[in-house]
Amino acid sequence: MSRIDLLLLLVAIVCALGVVTAQHHARKLTVAIQQEKDRSQQMEVEWGQLRLEHSTWSMPARVENIVVNQLQMQLPNQKQIQYVHVSPALLQEAQP
Template identity: 50%
Template structure:
């Protein structure tokens, strides 16, 4: 009977230690999860900022001003503007601001 009691006591101690170990691992994993969720939130904020920056850089007015100022580009004259169809033939001419003033 003493052997059985000692065996059961040892088994209870092993079970208690395994419970403590598993709880420690669970708490440690939860802490790591919290850190990774914070990193994910920071990355989401950075992604939103990058999308905003990209939309700012891609604005038509900004592209047009950069092309005019930095690259020295100009809008083509009315005689040089044509609409090309899907087969590659000229379909017509686009009305420009100069045409509307005339």
């Protein structure tokens, strides 16, 4: 075998190793992408569940039931309501 043949064989082996390495890296990236897609889908499902749970917990009828039964709160009668009048000048001073 001549030196040129040996050099070409060495170049071919190096190229083959480069192709194998690139394919391995591409497969690893494909697996990582699929894992992230799965994770994203799981998060979407969890987000939907959390929105549903939030809407359930914050239903006005449920809140009113807790306020009346557990906290024993009630609406004030007309005699208990006091109105506070604020002058427009005070409102302007309070704004940043």
